[in-house]
Amino acid sequence: MTIRLALLVALILSIAPIVPSIAxxxxxxxxxxxxxxxxxxxxxxxxxxxxxxxxxxxxxxxxxxxxxxxxxxxxxxxxxxxxxxxxxxxxxxxxxxxxxxxxxxxxxxxxxxxxxxxxxxxxxxxxxxxxxxxxxxxxxxxxxxxxxxxxxxxxxxxxxxxxxxxxxxxxxxxxxxxxxxxxxxxxxxxxxxxxxxxxxxxxxxxxxxxxxxxxxxxxxxxxxxxxxxxxxxxxxxxxxxxxxxxxxxxxxxxxxxxxxxxxxxxxxLPQPAPNPLPPPPRNDPLPPKIEILPPVDKPVEKSEGTQAVALADDPTIKSLTAKLADNPDDQSALYRRGQVYASKGAYNLAIKDFDDSIRLNPKDVEALNNRCWARTVIGDLQAALKDCNEALRLRPNFVDALDSRGLVNLKSGQAKNAVADFDAALRINPRLTSSLYGRGLAKQRSGSISEGDLDISNAKAMDPNIVKEFAGYGVR
Structure with missing residues (x-):
């Protein structure tokens, strides 16, 4: 009996180490x-x-x-x-x-x-x-x-x-x-x-x-x-x-x-650091008077070469530039670097990347729309209109391109055309604040002051930053 008990104790002790791992x-x-x-x-x-x-x-x-x-x-x-x-x-x-x-x-x-x-x-x-x-x-x-x-x-x-x-x-x-x-x-x-x-x-x-x-x-x-x-x-x-x-x-x-x-x-292995990017530069709130800044050849920014050097160490841009050094025809990297440049206010650098992206894929409506928007911001309005028209030809009722073309027409002084574009965008997405605010400005310029005021008031209620956003596009 003593021998059996000893064997049982020994057996229990021998399996004890595995019990914690089972638990x-x-x-x-x-x-x-x-x-x-x-x-x-x-x-x-x-x-x-x-x-x-x-x-x-x-x-x-x-x-x-x-x-x-x-x-x-x-x-x-x-x-x-x-x-x-x-x-x-x-x-x-x-x-x-x-x-x-x-x-x-x-x-x-x-x-x-x-x-x-x-x-x-x-x-x-x-x-x-x-x-x-x-x-x-x-x-x-x-x-x-x-x-x-x-x-x-x-x-x-x-x-x-x-x-x-x-x-x-x-x-x-x-x-x-x-x-x-x-x-x-x-x-x-x-x-x-x-x-x-x-x-x-x-x-x-x-x-x-x-x-x-x-x-x-x-x-x-x-x-x-x-x-x-x-x-x-x-x-x-x-x-x-x-x-x-x-x-x-x-x-x-x-x-x-x-x-x-x-x-x-x-x-x-490369690990890009988080890089939340700011929207385009914004000015103080707009005065009641609406003014469209005249087109300019370049935005108010540093020279392209100086800005390219200044942004070269940005982690996201650096990673994308390295990809493009290995493969200059990486359309995805070109498109994305263009986005980053645009969000940094480097619009001419962005347009160059969108140029190459569209050269590789002429039917990329997103790149066409983004180039339209960037060109609009710097005042290259005829080229911007061509881009938006091509994006809408490829994808009719593309709401982003309608919104962008509305901005082109607004800056060009074509208020009625701007209202038509913003109307079309809002029929697709009634909550598109940029189109609502842009339509308000366009209505005011075409003489429909009260209707314009209502659109602007509603847009500002939806997004209090919309006034500053448009100021960043050169609309006053």
Missing amino acids: ADNRADRFALVIGNAKYPDAESPLKEPINDARDVADELKRDGFNVEVGENLTGDAMRRAFDRLYGRIKPGSVVLVFFSGFGVQSSRQSYMIPVDAQIWTEPDVRRDGFSLETVLGEINARGAGVKIALIDASRRNPFERRFRSFSAGLAPVIAPNGTLVMYSAALSSVISDNGGDHSLFVQELLKEIRVPDLMAEETLNRTRVGVTRASRSEQVPWISSSLAEDFSFIPGSGARPPSAPPGPMAT
Whole structure:
């Protein structure tokens, strides 16, 4: 009897070391919400990757012990209900993961996940219809989750950001609670295009690394980052932020750790710093009298060469310039650098980049519209009108180009034509503040003072900064 008791004690002591790891790997307390949004009415065609990616990620997480809910092409109400269900399942110490693939937009230094029915024309619309990643992580943390993971594949060039006068491409850095691991599929404030396949490069590499047993989550994502960067030849560099306070592995194994990813490339990968860019320079509020500044050959700015040197060290411009040094015909990089230059007030530099972008793709209506707007600001009104007309020929009723052409006509003194363009834009989007304010100015100039005053008053109520914005375009 004594011998048997001794053997039993020895057996218990021999297995005791594995008990803590079993408790730490309580898979009943792993919860995931996986969303793939592909069918956005504002996009020219559905995205190819998000649905397949969401399904594959969900299947892998289920195999890893997560209780997974999958949502496809979710509206705002459906996304809200899905997040509420996730919040309701969380227990103290739970592992909670959110995966989102679709369109994302940054606004006020936060990143927003966009539902398929979002009506976004201005930055306030982003905050109204989108779902702030910081808010979601805060809600998860408030319910006691121990490990919080967000995997966001939303750094796509989207139809929303180009409606804003200020620069807003890509995603913003996240300020997350302790115990959080966040990964974006691309660097901060950068955008990528769907690769044309059924799955994104980011998800392909992510799933490859998640399936490695006994790999800590931080290392899983670091290896994913290396894999994406290598496969894309540094065209796509995912961004990671971690404040994990405890170890977590998607697939706990035998304790034998696989070799770490070679550290060399990790140390040299480019990580653009966050670079919220200001709108064009703004002057003091407009006086009641309306004045259109005469056209000028150049805006009031430093010479192009001096300004190019001054902006060369801007992290985003520097990264894009490096890309263009490797491939001068990178149309996406040209278009985006043009956006950055325009938002910095370097309009002539922006126009040069839009020139090259349009040379590579003469049917890029977004680049045509942006060049129209930049040319309008500097007073090159005939060329601007030609650009807007071409954009509208390629895409009739393109609301952004109608708004831009309205500004061209307003600055040209063609008040009736301006009213017609702004009217057309407002029929498509009655909340387009720039068109409402521009129509008010045009009506005043054409003699309809009271109607113009009403438009201006309504526009200022919707956006108190609209007066300063137009002053930055040279309209007084």
